[in-house]
Amino acid sequence: MAKLMYRDAIRNTIFQEMQRDERVVVLGEDVVGGMGTAGGPEAIGGIWSTSTGFYDAFGPERVIDTPISESAIMGAAGGLALAGKRPVAEIMFADFIGVCMDQLWNQIAKFRYMFGGKSVCPAVIRMPCGAGYNAAAQHSQMISQFVTGMPGIKVVMPATPEDACGLLRQAIRDDDPVVFLEHKFLYGMSGEVNEDPDFCIPFGHARLARAGEDVTVVATGMMVGYAETAADDLAQDGVGCDVLDLRTTSPLDEEAILDSVEQTGRLVIVDEAPPRCNLATDIAALVASKAFASLKAPIEMVTPPHTPVPFARELEGAYLPSPVKVAAAVRKTLEYR
Structure with missing residues (x-):
């Protein structure tokens, strides 16, 4: 067991899965670090510090900084998944799910069904969410009610660093799309985490x-x-x-x-x-x-x-x-x- 912050449990799990499976790719706004970041582009690793070191380790083909376009991020995640990759996409703020609703609700969630079960869509969509940071009405919302009501989408809401690790690894290895809701206020939370590189928590078990x-x-x-x-x-x-x-x-x-x-x-x-x-x-x-x-x-x-x-x-x-x-x-x- 190791004691990790919630954000580090997420980062380490994605990193380990990228090492294990070359099909895993990461994409999102500023996941490399962002333009002009003091100390170089790796200094932050996204505004939530959940992708620090990824770019140096895996390069531009597997760590993709995107434009500020949630619809493009979501659409690219769906396309990558259909093409055989296992994308882990970050929507920087879950509040902007509305911008990419068609790509998620009408495309990613429906691919397996529309193709008669002959295709899978193993896309993980990470969405930092929730209030508590005085970020006002457009950057503080809980959107679980929207995604939970979408048939074809699995929805995860981890409460501890260990659950963030085990549930995220399960999500990355799942053949169906998963929306992974990370409460922003939990990123600094510390807790014991199972260090087994195959530690997974099955979905649907409280x-x-x-x-x-x-x-x-x-x-x-x-x-x-x-x-x-x-x-x-x-x-x-x-x-x-x-x-x-x-x-x-x-x-x-x-x-x-x-x-x-x-x-x-x-x-x-x-x-x-x-x-x-x-x-x-x-x-x-x-x-x-x-x-x-x-x-x-x-x-x-x-x-x-x-x-x-x-x-x-x-x-x-x-x-x-x-x-x-x-x-x-x-x-x-x-x-x-």
């Missing part, structure tokens, strides 16, 4: 982050840490929370959710996406239809309000879910006996 018998708390990405903090605080008052880190939203580990709710009878869902038609409402509908008889209290959802992400620090803090809000939702479910 992680039990905390065990408890009173309330089920379901979360993804950065929201998992908030749920864990709330669970630890509640444990001091004798309240036990089953905290489920979904890891992937498509495929979704329905069995883990339903089994936990059948045990606890109470459910809190934490989701950074806006409250309409998001993952929280999807899971609430799942539980209401398949485990309604087990519920002892109404389902609680901790989400932002239905408004763009604010710029001001105080307003952004009020907008986002938090451990305090999660704990309050848990306590609300316990009011029902």
